[in-house]
Amino acid sequence: MSEAEVKKVPIGVSARHIHLTQEHVEILFGAGAELTEFKPLSQPGQFAANETVAVFGPKGSFSKVRILGPARPATQLEVSRTDAFALGLKPPVRESGSIEDTPGIRIVGPAGEVTVNKGVIVAARHIHFHTADAERWNIKDKQMLKVRVGGERGVVFEQVLARVSDQFALDMHIDTDEGNAAGIGTGDFGEIID
Amino acid sequence: MSEAEVKKVPIGVSARHIHLTQEHVEILFGAGAELTEFKPLSQPGQFAANETVAVFGPKGSFSKVRILGPARPATQLEVSRTDAFALGLKPPVRESGSIEDTPGIRIVGPAGEVTVNKGVIVAARHIHFHTADAERWNIKDKQMLKVRVGGERGVVFEQVLARVSDQFALDMHIDTDEGNAAGIGTGDFGEIID
Numbered sequence: 001m002s003e004a005e006v007k008k009v010p011i012g013v014s015a016r017h018i019h020l021t022q023e024h025v026e027i028l029f030g031a032g033a034e035l036t037e038f039k040p041l042s043q044p045g046q047f048a049a050n051e052t053v054a055v056f057g058p059k060g061s062f063s064k065v066r067i068l069g070p071a072r073p074a075t076q077l078e079v080s081r082t083d084a085f086a087l088g089l090k091p092p093v094r095e096s097g098s099i100e101d102t103p104g105i106r107i108v109g110p111a112g113e114v115t116v117n118k119g120v121i122v123a124a125r126h127i128h129f130h131t132a133d134a135e136r137w138n139i140k141d142k143q144m145l146k147v148r149v150g151g152e153r154g155v156v157f158e159q160v161l162a163r164v165s166d167q168f169a170l171d172m173h174i175d176t177d178e179g180n181a182a183g184i185g186t187g188d189f190g191e192i193i194d
Numbered sequence: 195m196s197e198a199e200v201k202k203v204p205i206g207v208s209a210r211h212i213h214l215t216q217e218h219v220e221i222l223f224g225a226g227a228e229l230t231e232f233k234p235l236s237q238p239g240q241f242a243a244n245e246t247v248a249v250f251g252p253k254g255s256f257s258k259v260r261i262l263g264p265a266r267p268a269t270q271l272e273v274s275r276t277d278a279f280a281l282g283l284k285p286p287v288r289e290s291g292s293i294e295d296t297p298g299i300r301i302v303g304p305a306g307e308v309t310v311n312k313g314v315i316v317a318a319r320h321i322h323f324h325t326a327d328a329e330r331w332n333i334k335d336k337q338m339l340k341v342r343v344g345g346e347r348g349v350v351f352e353q354v355l356a357r358v359s360d361q362f363a364l365d366m367h368i369d370t371d372e373g374n375a376a377g378i379g380t381g382d383f384g385e386i387i388d
Contacts, residue, residue: 081374154352180275181375
């Protein structure tokens with residue numbers, strides 16, 4: 001590939017959402033309950049579930065927080081910093097799955113509730129690369145990238161984490177604060193500049 | 195000054211707020227009412243008022259929206275894009291004072307209410323320069339700048355409008371979405387890089 005090739009990446013803006021363990025799915029939705037697919041996400045096998053929960057922080061709460069499936073090994077609530085202030089929490093910026101020393105949250109579903117003592121994060125901006133995309137652009141797993149978005153609220157996002165897997169589809173994930181700050185939404189594009 | 199001088203700028207993160215005409219102050223707070231100072235702002239003569247109002251959009255509302263004084267020639271509500279979605283409005287990104295073809299809003303105070311047919315904006319990110327700062331750094335009024343903020347959510351803000359006046363004090367103003375996207379708050383600093 002030419003050095004001059006533009007490294008254009010589709011962007012998905014993630015609203016607040018939650019991942020649940022199967023154990024927590026059954027506490028919240030009843031014994032034997034399973035998440036059901038509302039619509040597929042950009043990453044193969046991942047989906048937005050029909051099911052939602054309410055979450056309660058020390059200061060505020062959100063109803064109808066979308067669950068993303070399938071069930072995972074750990075329950076994790078991903079919020080924007082704006083959301084975190086509303087909940088009354090100060091979660092760190094973390095890569096998905098890295099939940100040690102993060103705030104907990106009370107989660108309420110139609111069949112029960114559970115309070116976790118950790119799991120609330122602000123997701124670190126990141127790009128999923130299929131192995132083929134990463135090889136073509138010479139990008140390594142865990143590399144930190146810079147991505148430019150143009151327009152009237154143009155920004156360059158630094159500290160964009162590269163995640164490479166043959167299970168991934170090319171997609172950059174930012175949260176609603178980041179999308180709003182850049183004046184963009186899902187379906188817009190960024191360009192990897194460094 | 196040396197070419198290599200770092201052009202460091204203090205940043206103020208603006209929460210949603212409103213400017214009112216004196217006529218609207220009196221409708222909302224009673225005949226003869228005047229805004230009273232709660233605390234001074236970074237720009238000389240400007241202040242956060244003790245008075246607040248509620249604002250109602252087609253979808254949602256906010257109570258206790260801070261009024262910034264003194265009274266102005268036009269009433270203007272400045273919100274983040276996150277706030278705009280909550281209100282159910284799609285205001286454009288605008289320089290303060292540029293309110294043609296913007297959405298209106300219903301404003302409620304303790305003594306009355308007023309509905310304006312325009313005036314809701316998402317404030318364009320900008321820097322106030324005192325004339326002396328602008329001359330020292332060779333920056334012209336209305337110039338578009340790039341400002342970098344480092345850290346774990348590092349960003350470069352493009353399209354930062356320079357506003358130069360001998361009535362201004364050096365300060366960069368961004369909204370809560372922009373502050374949260376960059377992981378910063380009032381009192382942090384940016385660097386003009388272009």
